[in-house]
Amino acid sequence: GAVVSQHPSWVICKSGTSVKIECRSLDFQATTMFWYRQFPKQSLMLMATSNEGSKATYEQGVEKDKFLINHASLTLSTLTVTSAHPEDSSFYICSASDYSGGNEQFFGPGTRLTVL
Amino acid sequence: AQSVTQLGSHVSVSEGALVLLRCNYSSSVPPYLFWYVQYPNQGLQLLLKYTTGATLVKGINGFEAEFKKSETSFHLTKPSAHMSDAAEYFCAVSPNNRKLIWGLGTSLAVNP
Numbered sequence: 510g511a512v513v514s515q516h517p518s519w520v521i522c523k524s525g526t527s528v529k530i531e532c533r534s535l536d537f538q539a540t541t542m543f544w545y546r547q548f549p550k551q552s553l554m555l556m557a558t559s560n561e562g563s564k565a566t567y568e569q570g571v572e573k574d575k576f577l578i579n580h581a582s583l584t585l586s587t588l589t590v591t592s593a594h595p596e597d598s599s600f601y602i603c604s605a606s607d608y609s610g611g612n613e614q615f616f617g618p619g620t621r622l623t624v625l
Numbered sequence: 626a627q628s629v630t631q632l633g634s635h636v637s638v639s640e641g642a643l644v645l646l647r648c649n650y651s652s653s654v655p656p657y658l659f660w661y662v663q664y665p666n667q668g669l670q671l672l673l674k675y676t677t678g679a680t681l682v683k684g685i686n687g688f689e690a691e692f693k694k695s696e697t698s699f700h701l702t703k704p705s706a707h708m709s710d711a712a713e714y715f716c717a718v719s720p721n722n723r724k725l726i727w728g729l730g731t732s733l734a735v736n737p
Contacts, residue, residue, distance in 0.1 A: 515668075541723060552715060552729045553669075602668050606723070613659070614725060616668040 512536055513605050515617035522593055523625055529589045530620045532603030538583035539605035543614060544576070547600045559586055593624040627652045627720050631728035639736050644688075644703040646731050648716035651697060656718040658699040659725065660690055663713040672714075675699065686710070711735045 512535040522528050532542055541560050545553040557573075559565035559580035567573045575597075577589040586605075590597055600621050604614035632647040650656060657676050661669040673684025680692040690701045699716060716728040 513668075543724075550732075552727045555724065558724065600666075604669075613671060613674060616661075616670070618668040619666070621666065 511615040513539075513603065513615045513617040515601075515603055515620050517620060518618060519621040519623075521623045521625065524594055525592055527589055527591045528593055528622060529587055530601055530603075530622075532586045532588070532605065532617050534584045534605040534607075534615070537605075537607050537615075539586075539607055540583070541606050542580055542586040543604045543606075544578060544586075544588050545602045545604065547602060547619075549600075553602065556588075590622065593622070595624045598622055598624045627656070627718060627726050629716050629718055629726055629728035631714075631716050631731050633731055634729065635732045635734070637734040637736060638706045640708055641705050644701070644706045644710065644733065646701040646714050646716075646733065648690075648699045648701065648728060649697055650699065650716075650718045650726075652718055652720045654720050655694075656720045658690075658692060659717045659719070660684065660688070660699070660701050661715045661717065662686075663715065663730075665712075669715065672701070706733075706735045708735050708737065 514533045516531045544556045556571045557565040557567045559578050561583045565578035580586040602619040603617045606614045628651050630649045659674045660672040663669045672688050673682045675682045675692045683689045688703045713730050715730045717725040
């Protein structure tokens with residue numbers, strides 16, 4: 510149980526284009542979903558927290574107009590990187606929680622974004 | 626402010642040797658504590674967690690961790706390392722506000 514999927518697993522795009530990443534909880538309803546960014550050999554950096562049906566809460570320093578998050582249902586959240594630039598290249602990971610197990614988050618496999 | 630410190634960004638052990646990955650935290654309230662493992666180019670998998678109750682927590686793949694409140698520690702151990710244990714390990718705490726506060730991670734290498 511508690512499986513989270515991400516799509517795509519990797520994407521290469523040209524600078525200036527927008528990329529959408531999907532995060533789905535496959536076998537549970539996710540009250541909250543989190544989006545992280547991870548640079549090589551570094552820890553996870555929380556970008557934003559989203560609750561179903563409400564606006565995402567962004568961490569300090571994260572541009573909400575650049576990283577658009579939509580959490581339209583209890584099983585789906587999307588992250589859209591708008592007007593992507595090479596510095597946006599990173600590993601993006603989502604997680605989901607239903608808070609039934611002591612704040613445990615279930616993680617997706619991640620999406621590798623490369624912006625040329 | 627809450628924080629997590631993982632001592633040692635790189636740990637190397639021989640196959641069959643004891644694995645000890647250190648994690649200390651600071652929190653103004655009793656936290657929930659987690660250890661996650663990340664294999665290359667993959668997401669994170671929960672190894673174990675402490676919420677309440679018994680302070681020695683057993684997880685998957687033979688790992689365990691002990692919550693020591695007096696030492697504000699939650700060190701991860703495994704009696705005998707396997708080659709397949711080579712990965713990045715992250716300690717995290719959640720001081721009841723639903724976010725996870727992450728350590729910087731420890732890269733574990735297992736030598737044959």
